[in-house]
Amino acid sequence: MADGPTINTIAERAGVSIASVSRVLNGLPTRQDTVAKVMKAAQELGYVRNAVARSLKSRRTHQIAFAMADVGNPVYLAMVRQIQPVLKAAGYRLVLHSTDAVVADEIDVLHSLGERYVDGLIMSPIRVTEDHLRMIATARAPVVVIGLVPDGTPVDNVRADSHAGVRLAVDHLHGRGRRRIGFLNGPLDTVPGAARHAGYREALEACGLPYDPQLVEVGDFYREAGAKAARELLARRPDVDSLMCANDLIALGALDVLRSAGRRVPEDVAVVGMDDTELAAAAWPSLTSVDLGSAERGRVAAELMLARLADPEREHSVVTVPPRLVVRESTGGAA
Amino acid sequence: MADGPTINTIAERAGVSIASVSRVLNGLPTRQDTVAKVMKAAQELGYVRNAVARSLKSRRTHQIAFAMADVGNPVYLAMVRQIQPVLKAAGYRLVLHSTDAVVADEIDVLHSLGERYVDGLIMSPIRVTEDHLRMIATARAPVVVIGLVPDGTPVDNVRADSHAGVRLAVDHLHGRGRRRIGFLNGPLDTVPGAARHAGYREALEACGLPYDPQLVEVGDFYREAGAKAARELLARRPDVDSLMCANDLIALGALDVLRSAGRRVPEDVAVVGMDDTELAAAAWPSLTSVDLGSAERGRVAAELMLARLADPEREHSVVTVPPRLVVRESTGGAA
DNA sequence: TTGTAGGCGTTATCAG
DNA sequence: CTGATAACGCCTACAA
Numbered sequence: 001m002a003d004g005p006t007i008n009t010i011a012e013r014a015g016v017s018i019a020s021v022s023r024v025l026n027g028l029p030t031r032q033d034t035v036a037k038v039m040k041a042a043q044e045l046g047y048v049r050n051a052v053a054r055s056l057k058s059r060r061t062h063q064i065a066f067a068m069a070d071v072g073n074p075v076y077l078a079m080v081r082q083i084q085p086v087l088k089a090a091g092y093r094l095v096l097h098s099t100d101a102v103v104a105d106e107i108d109v110l111h112s113l114g115e116r117y118v119d120g121l122i123m124s125p126i127r128v129t130e131d132h133l134r135m136i137a138t139a140r141a142p143v144v145v146i147g148l149v150p151d152g153t154p155v156d157n158v159r160a161d162s163h164a165g166v167r168l169a170v171d172h173l174h175g176r177g178r179r180r181i182g183f184l185n186g187p188l189d190t191v192p193g194a195a196r197h198a199g200y201r202e203a204l205e206a207c208g209l210p211y212d213p214q215l216v217e218v219g220d221f222y223r224e225a226g227a228k229a230a231r232e233l234l235a236r237r238p239d240v241d242s243l244m245c246a247n248d249l250i251a252l253g254a255l256d257v258l259r260s261a262g263r264r265v266p267e268d269v270a271v272v273g274m275d276d277t278e279l280a281a282a283a284w285p286s287l288t289s290v291d292l293g294s295a296e297r298g299r300v301a302a303e304l305m306l307a308r309l310a311d312p313e314r315e316h317s318v319v320t321v322p323p324r325l326v327v328r329e330s331t332g333g334a335a
Numbered sequence: 336m337a338d339g340p341t342i343n344t345i346a347e348r349a350g351v352s353i354a355s356v357s358r359v360l361n362g363l364p365t366r367q368d369t370v371a372k373v374m375k376a377a378q379e380l381g382y383v384r385n386a387v388a389r390s391l392k393s394r395r396t397h398q399i400a401f402a403m404a405d406v407g408n409p410v411y412l413a414m415v416r417q418i419q420p421v422l423k424a425a426g427y428r429l430v431l432h433s434t435d436a437v438v439a440d441e442i443d444v445l446h447s448l449g450e451r452y453v454d455g456l457i458m459s460p461i462r463v464t465e466d467h468l469r470m471i472a473t474a475r476a477p478v479v480v481i482g483l484v485p486d487g488t489p490v491d492n493v494r495a496d497s498h499a500g501v502r503l504a505v506d507h508l509h510g511r512g513r514r515r516i517g518f519l520n521g522p523l524d525t526v527p528g529a530a531r532h533a534g535y536r537e538a539l540e541a542c543g544l545p546y547d548p549q550l551v552e553v554g555d556f557y558r559e560a561g562a563k564a565a566r567e568l569l570a571r572r573p574d575v576d577s578l579m580c581a582n583d584l585i586a587l588g589a590l591d592v593l594r595s596a597g598r599r600v601p602e603d604v605a606v607v608g609m610d611d612t613e614l615a616a617a618a619w620p621s622l623t624s625v626d627l628g629s630a631e632r633g634r635v636a637a638e639l640m641l642a643r644l645a646d647p648e649r650e651h652s653v654v655t656v657p658p659r660l661v662v663r664e665s666t667g668g669a670a
Numbered sequence: 671t672t673g674t675a676g677g678c679g680t681t682a683t684c685a686g
Numbered sequence: 687c688t689g690a691t692a693a694c695g696c697c698t699a700c701a702a
Contacts, residue, residue, distance in 0.1 A: 004449060004451070004475050006678090006679055006680090007679070007680070008679080016688080016689085017688065017689040017690075018679090018680085018681095018689090018690095019681090019682085019688070019689055019690075019691090020687085020688060020689075022680065022681060022682085023681095023687090023688085025680095026681080029687080030687070030688085031687060031688085034687080034688080046449075046473075048446070048447075048449030048450055048475075049450055049679090049680085050450060050451050050678090050679050050680075051450035051451060051452035052387060052390045052391045052396065052451055052452065052678090052679080052680095053391055053678070053679030053680045053681090053694090054679080054680055054681080055387045055680095055694095056387045056388055056391050056678090056679080056680075056694050056695070056696095057679080057680045057681050057682085057693080057694055058680085058681075058694090059694075061387065061452075063430070063452075071412070071415050071416050071419055072412065072416045074613075077406070077407065077412060080406050080431070081406050081407045084406055084431065084433050085433070088433075093430050093431075093432075093452070094430065094431045094432075095398070095428050095429065095430050095431075096415070096419065096428075096429045096430075096431050097428075097429075098419050098420070098423075111383070112383075112386075114339060114381075114383030115383055115384055115385060115386035116339070116385050116386060116387055117386035117387065117396075117398075117428070138381075140339050140383075252617055255619070259619070278614065279613065279614065279617040282587055282614040282617045282618050283617050283618070283619065284590070284594070284618060284619030284620075285619075341694095341695055341696085342695070342696065342697095343695080351672080351673085352672065352673045352674075353673090353695090353696085353697095354672070354673055354674080354675095354697085354698080355671085355672060355673075357696065357697060357698080358671090358672085358697095358698095360696095361697080364671080365671070365672085366671055366672085369671080369672080384695090384696085385694090385695055385696070387694090387695080387696095388678090388694070388695035388696045388697090389695080389696060389697085390678095390696095391677095391678050391679070391680095391694090391695080391696075392677085392678055392695085392696050392697050392698090393678090393696090393697080394678075
C-alpha cells in the first residue's frame with residue numbers, strides 16, 4: 001500500500017519532462033525512443049493514472065449516480081441491473097444511493113450533485129415535490145428522472161404507464177368473467193398510488209362495471225399491508241371474485257389471506273399483482289402480474305443520460321414505457 | 336447548469352482572500368464579520384464544495400467500491416443492502432461493480448484501485464485465483480474479501496460456513512424423523528458446491544445415516560436445474576422423504592416437481608433450501624432455508640473496511656459468519 | 671485574524 | 687519533438 005508513483009516519478013526515472021510522460025500516456029505523437037523510455041519506467045513503477053487529478057482537470061468523473069428509495073426493492077433492483085451494464089459499456093461507474101424513501105435524503109442527493117463527484121444523476125423518486133423540481137431545474141449536472149414529473153419540466157423523463165397497466169389487468173379479469181374486482185392499493189399520495197387508482201376507475205368504466213368504494217382498500221406497498229387490506233376487503237365484501245393488487249408484495253399478502261380463508265385461487269378469487277418481480281414466478285400459485293417495465297425503464301434512463309452527456313444541448317426527452325401483462329396461474333393461466 | 340462558483344468567486348464577492356473563505360467553510364477560527372460576509376456570499380452564490388478538488392488534496396474520496404458477480408443475484412443484493420447503510424452512516428458513497436463472474440473483470444477492478452477513485456474495495460469473487468491474491472497483496476487501497484481466501488492471505492476476510500449450514504439442515508430433517516434425505520447440489524467444482532457436498536456427507540455420518548449416492552443429484556444452481564434434478568431423483572428413489580437443496584432456486588424447482596407429482600410438502604417430502612433469499616418466504620409452502628448470512632457478511636465486511644480505514648495498521652481479521660436455519664412450512668413449520 | 675504562495679497529479683498551452 | 691509553466695479547486699503552512 002505504498003504511495004503510488006506519479007508522472008513526476010516516471011519523468012525522473014525516464015529522464016524526460018512530465019509533459020512528455022503525459023503525452024506518451026495519452027498516445028499523442030512522440031518520438032519512438034521517448035515513448036519506449038516512458039513506457040518502460042511506467043511499467044517498472046506499476047504506474048496507474050490518478051482518476052481524481054484527472055477529473056479535476058477534465059471536469060469529468062466518469063461516474064453516474066443512481067438514487068432510489070430502497071436497494072432491496074426488486075423494482076429498483078431490476079433498474080440497477082439494466083443501468084449498470086449500459087453505463088459500464090460507456091466507461092462510467094455507478095454510484096448507488098438508497099434514500100429509504102425519505103424526501104430529505106433525495107433532496108440531499110440532488111444537492112450533492114453540486115459537489116461534482118458524478119457527471120449525472122438518475123433518480124427514481126417515490127414522491128416528486130416542489131423542492132425536487134426546483135433543484136432539478138437548477139442542478140449543475142444532468143438529471144434523468146424515472147417516474148412521472150409534470151409536463152414541461154426541463155428534465156429527461158422515463159415514465160411507466162401504470163394507468164394503462166391497471167387497465168390491462170382489469171380488462172384481463174373482466175375477460176375471464178370476473179365482475180366484482182377488488183382493488184388493494186398503496187397510499188394515494190404517492191405517484192404510483194394515485195395513478196393506479198385512476199387507472200382502476202377508468203378501467204372499470206371502460207368495462208361497463210360500476211365503481212364501488214367498498215371494493216377498494218388503501219394500505220401500503222408491503223406484504224403485511226397487503227394481507228391486512230385483503231382481510232378487511234374480504235370481511236366487507238365476501239363476494240369479491242378477484243383482486244387487483246397495486247404491486248406484487250400486496251398480492252403475496254393477499255394470497256396468504258385467501259389461502260388461510262380457504263378461498264381457492266383462481267377458482268374463487270383471481271389475483272393480479274403488479275411489477276412482475278421475480279416473486280411473482282416464485283409464488284404458488286404463480287402470480288399473474290403487470291410488468292410495468294422496470295428493467296426497460298432503467299435501460300432507457302441510462303441511455304438518455306449518455307445521450308445528454310454526449311450532447312448537453314439536446315431537447316429533453318419524455319419516454320413512456322408500455323406495460324405488459326404476464327399471465328400465470330393466479331388468474332387461470334395462459335388462455 | 337451554469338459553471339459553479341468556487342472559493343475564488345466567493346472571495347471576490349465577499350472581498351476577502353480564498354484562504355479566509357476556506358477557513359470559514361471549514362469552521363476554523365475567524366473573525367465574526369468575516370464569517371458573516373463569507374457565509375452570505377456563499378449562500379447567495381449557491382456554493383457547494385467541489386468533491387474532486389477536495390479529494391485531490393485530502394487523498395480521500397469517501398467512496399468505497401463493492402464488486403460482485405451479479406447485481407441481480409439475491410445473495411449479493413442482500414449484501415449490498417447491508418453495506419450501503421453502514422457506509423452511508425460513515426459518510427461514504429457506494430460504487431457498484433458487477434463483474435458477470437468474469438475473472439478478468441474482477442482483476443480489472445482490482446487494478447483500477449490504483450486509480451484511487453475509491454478509498455477501498457469490498458469484493459466477493461466467484462473464484463479466488465492466484466492473480467487475485469497477488470493483486471490484493473499489492474493493492475494500493477484496502478481490500479476486504481467476502482468469501483474464502485487461503486489462511487494467511489494479508490487481507491480482511493469474511494467467510495460463510497456452508498459446511499455447517501448443510502449440517503444444520505440435515506440435522507433438522509433428521510430430527511423431524513426423515514431418514515432418506517436426498518441432496519440436490521450444484522456443480523462440485525465450485526467452492527459452494529464442494530463445501531455443501533462435504534457438509535452433506537459429514538452431517539449424514541453425524542446422524543448415523545448411511546451415505547447413499549443414489550440420493551444425490553448434481554445439477555446447477557438454477558430453478559430449472561433443480562426441477563430436473565428433483566425429477567431424476569424421484570424417479571430413481573421414489574421413497575425419498577426429504578430434499579436438501581443447495582440453494583433456494585433449486586428448492587423452488589423441486590417444489591414445482593413435487594407438486595405436479597402429487598407429493599405433499601412437507602407431509603410426504605420435506606424440503607430445505609439454502610441462502611434464505613426473499614423467494615423462500617414468497618414460495619408456497621414457504622420454504623425452510625439455511626441463512627448463510629449474506630446480509631450479515633455484508634454488514635461485517637463494511638465494518639471491517641471502516642475499521643481498516645480508521646487504522647491501516649490493524650491486524651487483518653478473519654470473520655466467519657455462522658449459518659442459521661429458518662424453519663418454515665416446507666419442513667412442517669416452527670416446532 | 672488574514673493574505674500570499676505552494677502543492678495535490680493531470681492536462682494543455684506555448685515557446686524553444 | 688520537447689520542456690517549462692499555468693491551470694483545475696481546494697487546503698494549509700508561513701508570513702504579515
